[in-house]
Structures are given as C-alpha cells and as structure tokens.
Amino acid sequence: MPELPEVETVVRGLRASLPGRIILDVRLGKTDFIDDPVALAEQLPGARIADISRLGKFVCMELVPGGPAASSEARLHLIVHLGMTGQLTTRHPADPVAPHTHVFFALDDGRELRYTDIRRFGRILLIPESRIAVFRGRLGSEPLETTLEEFRARFGLRRARIKALLLDQGLLRGVGNIYADESLFRARIHPARIAARLTQTQLATLHRAVREVLTAAIRLRGSSISDYVDSDGNRGEFQRRHRVYRREGKPCVRCGEKIRRVIVAGRSSYFCPRCQPPPRAQKSRHPVKRT
DNA sequence: AGCTCTTCCTGAAAGC
C-alpha cells in the first residue's frame, strides 16, 4: 500500500519524464473516486505539466492550462492519492491495459499516463491555484523535514495512542500502517502507548526511527506487499526488510520472541511483546484481587 | 473536543 516511500518513488519516476509534456486527451472509466470528473475532461486537454512533487502520500502535478484564453488562467494542481491499490504508470497506447484502469491521459510524446486502482480507495482532485494553500494547510509536517522539537510538540502532549497519532495525516503527513509499525519496533515502543506518557528520550528515539525507516524504504524503492508498483510498473524491495509488519507468529529479529498482532486505532498492529513492552495497566477503582 | 469505530471497494486466503 502506497505510503510516503512508495509515493516518493512514483514521483521520482514521473518527474524524470513528464515535465514539459502536454496532455492531449483524457479518457475516463469509473469515476466515483474522482472529485469532479467533468472538470478533469474539460480543463486538462491542452495543459502542460510544469512540475511533479509529493505532499505526504499525495502525488501533485502542477499544470499550466492551454487552449483558448490560457494566458489569463491560473495554474492547476492535479492531485492523486493512490489509496490502497492505486497505480500511476506511463505506458504506450499499444501496451495491454491492466484491469481496473480508470483514467488515461494521452501525452504529446505519444505515451499515456494511466491510473489503475482495483479497490478505488484512491482519489483524484483538481485544485486551482487559489485553493492549494488550504489543501496543504490540512496536512501535517513532512516526516523527513520535521525537527525533534516540532515532533515533541506535536506528539508529546497528546492523550491518544502513539500508533493512532503516527497515522494522523494532520500531524505527520505520509506515514501509514507499515511504516508506523516498523518505526515503533525500531524505537521499542508499544503501539498502544499513550503519547503523553512517553519519555523525552522515547520521543527522540521514535523521531529518529521514523526518519531512518522512511529513508531506508525510499532507498529500496518502497514496499510491494500486493499491488504497489512504481511509474514503470516495477515492484519495490523494502518488504524484505520488514521486521514486524505481517510477521505474526514469526520470531523477532532481535530477541526471538514471537511477533504478535493486535488492533490499535482500528488497524492491525504488529509488535514484539518483549522488545516493545505494553503500557502499564491503568489505575482502576476496581483493582484486580491478587492471590 | 477529542478520540475510536464504521464505511467504502475488490480479491486473496481462510474456514467449513
């Protein structure tokens, strides 16, 4: 599932060949995951792709409108979220079309940019320049650019479980279930720990672990569990380095204890019960009788 | 207010 490292890999691939290209035509299949499919079909043909960047888990394509009256039009931002199973690939029109491919952008160099998404948990939005600041403002800080002080300020006072907070895109943008679990394992912090009860040292260790895990995953071009591929259709390699994610019952690489799975914040959470001790039982008005 | 749970979707895998 595409999280920050996977989206970064896709963006790097697209950035290598798409800037400068002009979108000639848009063809749509199912559109229930597109905010305004009519706007896509009407406004994109003739537009030039100026730049491609990543914002958390979003792919952001900056477009300069073409066609009549283009000079007076402000830039557009084509925003793509890959959801669970989204794929953004460049192909040739003669290449076989993967099932569940719902968007085709014909380019002026004869290629096609295609969006494929089996479960359609992804999203596509077209945002005018005037509203892009509001969109960005809803997202938290970029994990690889967050200082320790900022990290402590965002997490240290919160009463929620640390796993839920790591997944909150309004706090930190780009971390999903895989990298939350892998980061918590490296920092030796149980996913159900209350953030405000972590020590300053634990917050510092977690801050470093998040950055190390994401950097290592980018280097290996992301994790391919089921559907993820980059813009050329190639799988990533980081799934081989997962130490806890989807390793329930297998031995911990550090201590040999069996990895366990619990649900935290509605998500499967994998951890080592010895390396990541659970939160202390809360003080209760009905204490358990000891024998 | 701030959190947790449910919902959307499809296909793979587990269960009976």
Next chain:
DNA sequence: TGCTTTCAGGAAGAGC
C-alpha cells in the same frame, strides 16, 4: 472440492 466469510486499510464521517 466449492461456496461463504474474513481480512487488508486510507481517510471521511458517525458515534461516544
């Protein structure tokens, strides 16, 4: 063996 159920999960929205 073959059908049914469960599970995966990002993020919006409901509920507590």
